[in-house]
Amino acid sequence: MSQVNNTAILFFSRNLKEEFLAKNVGLNIQQFSNLFNLLVKKTQRTIGQTQIPVKTLFSDEQIGSSFGERLTNGISNLFSEGFENVIVVGNDAPELSSEDLLWVKNKLENGKNVLGRDSHGGAYLIGVSKKDFCTTAFLNIDWNTKLVFNQLKLLLSSEELENRLIDLNEKSDFQNILKQGLHLSKTFKQILKAIFSNYTSHTNFNFTLPKSIWFQLTELRGPPSLVS
Template identity: 30%
Template structure:
């Protein structure tokens, strides 16, 4: 098993689709293709800026650079390309969990001191981050993980233990954005202060009644009683 003294080079893998590819697979804002593209561009830009706030090298591997017939093959090949560049550990991040921040990366690195596999879990059972040491990657069977299900994290843990890699899950469970309902839930959590972001301006701009923003008590009551039923795109984002 690796320890932190042996892990001298750590890189971050941003495994994402570009905004137009993302549009083919999900619609967070109903019936609004252009607004979805703006949202996906924002999410991609946000995760890149998050990594830029740290000292870690990062690699953006988007749809045009991913190779393989299945998601498992493409994901594995992305990790492999970075390990082949001489890194001792790789931390993957997606773009669909806006609560991920620079602390997330530091937490994963801290856990590498005693663990080969570090995972952060979403509310849907997916993984918002997966950190692997070179040792863990050499033994990992990506094809055996139940990707695209609500059992991703449990599946990774089972495989890690089976293959002799030490495993730990981060304490924080973050909200994943995969559907319109997910975005509705996220906005409700944001507005009722169940979750907090360093910058929530863009997401607040998605609510159809921005005049309510100065009256949080009333807005919170509206959310509790009625939910966020209308979402609009942000015309100011480029």
């Protein structure tokens, strides 16, 4: 493989339904659909600006019964395709920039693994080389906990991106990023505010029903337009 293409990005995300079931942050289904598509398109646009090869894996394309298995398999498959380095990102850190990704690519191609620490003790970015990737060790990480970043840092002896970004898991995270997100465009913030403008602590849903039923009851609208 040529030097130009020895690094790939893995965009690893739940699909809309699974993301809603995991963290709807009090939005109804239509609002959450707009939010999900906004975040996905923002990440895809950021990745596209780098011209780094990318593999996108949503839930229904991932292989494994747990998050750790699905992520480990996704990384392993890119290594099996011939890439020497993989940069993993999700859809919940919209402040991530193309410059960040290019910096990580450069570090990886100079022998350094890289992590981005998020606001909850996890990692919004994982940059790992094939020579330092151990499937067993990755499977043993306590994924989706506050231990993730420290465990990965110990495992990979990695450098750290300077920016500690807000990852969007709770309504308070969205409130914080609207106040503190200095690197987000005005238009992006306006769309985000509009999505939450009709938020109330009580939705129109019957909370005695499973969220999987809520998802079936409402027809989803199309995604909002997105600019950088």
